[in-house]
Amino acid sequence: MSLRGYLRQDGRKGVRNVVVVAYLVECAHHVARQITTRFEEADVHLIGFPGCFPNAYAQRMMERLCTHPNVGAALLLSLGCESFNKYSLERIIAASGRPVSTLTIQEAGGTKATIEAGRAWIATQLDILRRQPRVAMGVSELVVGTVCGGSDGTSGLTGNPAAGRAFDRLVAAGAACIFEETGELIGCEEIMAARAVTPALGEELRRSVAKAARYYATLGYGSFAPGNADGGLTTIEEKSMGAYAKSGASPIAGLIKPGDIPPRGGLYLMDVVPDGEVRFGFPNISDNAEIVEMIASGCQVVFFITGRGSVSGSALAPVIKICANPDTYRRLADDMDVDAGRILEGRATLDEVGEEIYALLLRVACGEQTKSEALGHQEFILTYKSFEPIGPACLPV
Amino acid sequence: MIDGETDEHDPRLLLLSGRDNVLVARETIRPGETVLVGRRKVVLARGVARGHKLARLPIPAGEKILKYGAPIGSATRPIEVGEHVHVHNVKSDYTATHLIDASAGAEP
Numbered sequence: 001m002s003l004r005g006y007l008r009q010d011g012r013k014g015v016r017n018v019v020v021v022a023y024l025v026e027c028a029h030h031v032a033r034q035i036t037t038r039f040e041e042a043d044v045h046l047i048g049f050p051g052c053f054p055n056a057y058a059q060r061m062m063e064r065l066c067t068h069p070n071v072g073a074a075l076l077l078s079l080g081c082e083s084f085n086k087y088s089l090e091r092i093i094a095a096s097g098r099p100v101s102t103l104t105i106q107e108a109g110g111t112k113a114t115i116e117a118g119r120a121w122i123a124t125q126l127d128i129l130r131r132q133p134r135v136a137m138g139v140s141e142l143v144v145g146t147v148c149g150g151s152d153g154t155s156g157l158t159g160n161p162a163a164g165r166a167f168d169r170l171v172a173a174g175a176a177c178i179f180e181e182t183g184e185l186i187g188c189e190e191i192m193a194a195r196a197v198t199p200a201l202g203e204e205l206r207r208s209v210a211k212a213a214r215y216y217a218t219l220g221y222g223s224f225a226p227g228n229a230d231g232g233l234t235t236i237e238e239k240s241m242g243a244y245a246k247s248g249a250s251p252i253a254g255l256i257k258p259g260d261i262p263p264r265g266g267l268y269l270m271d272v273v274p275d276g277e278v279r280f281g282f283p284n285i286s287d288n289a290e291i292v293e294m295i296a297s298g299c300q301v302v303f304f305i306t307g308r309g310s311v312s313g314s315a316l317a318p319v320i321k322i323c324a325n326p327d328t329y330r331r332l333a334d335d336m337d338v339d340a341g342r343i344l345e346g347r348a349t350l351d352e353v354g355e356e357i358y359a360l361l362l363r364v365a366c367g368e369q370t371k372s373e374a375l376g377h378q379e380f381i382l383t384y385k386s387f388e389p390i391g392p393a394c395l396p397v
Numbered sequence: 398m399i400d401g402e403t404d405e406h407d408p409r410l411l412l413l414s415g416r417d418n419v420l421v422a423r424e425t426i427r428p429g430e431t432v433l434v435g436r437r438k439v440v441l442a443r444g445v446a447r448g449h450k451l452a453r454l455p456i457p458a459g460e461k462i463l464k465y466g467a468p469i470g471s472a473t474r475p476i477e478v479g480e481h482v483h484v485h486n487v488k489s490d491y492t493a494t495h496l497i498d499a500s501a502g503a504e505p
Contacts, residue, residue: 153421153448156465157411186491187467213491222492229496232421232448234462234482235489238469307448327447344423344447 156242
């Protein structure tokens with residue numbers, strides 16, 4: 001099947017053509033947001049990093065996000081005194097072939113003048129982006145991520161394994177698929193390691209889950225919310241077994257960290273837990289932190305499986321929401337793209353819903369809006385973290 | 398199959414792996430309703446909401462709870478066939494499960 005995408009200079013293709021507006025410290029957030037409000041009907045998305053202290057992870061994430069295949073142009077908003085290296089970020093975006101401009105509020109004349117300048121720049125860019133033709137794109141050029149949030153006892157029975165079926169189809173077609181998160185795979189390390197393409201990668205997978213278990217034990221809380229228990233999940237390892245089903249049945253081709261782009265098709269685990277001693281608090285403070293990391297690793301579309309009922313979408317990439325629980329679906333149908341809870345009521349099989357997810361993904365990649373896109377959801381969150389680069393065994397050739 | 402029990406159970410209950418000692422409720426089952434677990438008819442003292450678990454076998458304290466054929470925690474006290482299996486009688490073997498105290502801040 002041939003999709004249609006926006007070709008970028010690095011050869012990757014986007015399924016959207018977004019102007020990203022990025023604030024580089026919280027002090028520039030309001031101005032950045034006011035710039036975007038003028039363009040609610042266009043693909044102008046707001047992202048940003050709130051901190052004033054330097055952080056290599058945040059810098060790299062912003063580089064990856066502003067040069068994401070779904071992004072056509074970038075406007076950077078600086079207050080002027082923050083630590084974020086706007087010069088390096090602007091150079092990297094310009095080198096990617098994208099139009100980029102940096103507005104520094106302290107030099108541009110304050111709130112009003114900066115908002116006006118930003119809006120004018122975006123209006124010009126939108127005219128150019130609207131004329132950009134799309135080119136043929138194969139399924140093998142897709143990078144797709146999967147996260148789950150608001151999980152309950154139905155997630156591991158319907159939504160997650162159905163998404164896993166769609167992942168198997170995608171991997172077979174040559175696409176790259178990424179699943180997470182190591183803190184929600186605690187208890188699955190042995191069965192997961194057995195699926196690695198090399199024993200050395202299996203050892204790395206095992207080690208990444210052990211790191212997560214240590215990290216969360218230090219913090220005193222697992223990646224488990226009270227709503228998970230209301231929905232029938234009793235322990236983190238039970239939640240993990242359900243979450244693990246998202247990965248499908250393909251061999252695991254590699255272990256990546258946020259911002260690493262999969263080098264070829266196949267199934268990858270993303271290790272989202274920081275390296276070194278516990279710093280900066282919880283690894284991913286809420287679901288959207290995970291979605292942002294998936295997008296930074298090149299995902300053009302993300303599957304989000306929920307049982308309790310999340311309404312989140314994301315900036316930069318469409319989110320396909322797969323509802324595992326039929327009761328939740330009846331309450332929140334306007335927010336859900338796929339009703340996987342039918343499986344529990346005998347109205348569909350896992351294979352049928354897996355096929356439905358795959359077919360919807362292809363339509364979304366061709367431009368069809370997801371529910372969260374149509375409702376204007378553009379959640380985004382980026383906080384402090386620190387990572388070591390992945391080891392040589394993580395990406396066997 | 399264990400101890401000559403059959404695998405027959407209520408269609409509202411789901412057995413995910415032959416090794417499991419719990420069943421998962423496909424739909425909410427109210428207190429006082431009778432369910433078939435193996436060959437035993439059990440009247441539920443406590444309701445089981447959709448997605449929650451009940452015991453398929455008697456589970457002694459300290460024994461692993463098996464779901465999807467994998468351990469998901471340990472029983473903190475003996476659990477009878479048909480009993481709701483959840484945070485009140487199971488603990489994680491990794492990190493403790495965090496719950497909200499919904500009564501916090503209420504008038505005494």
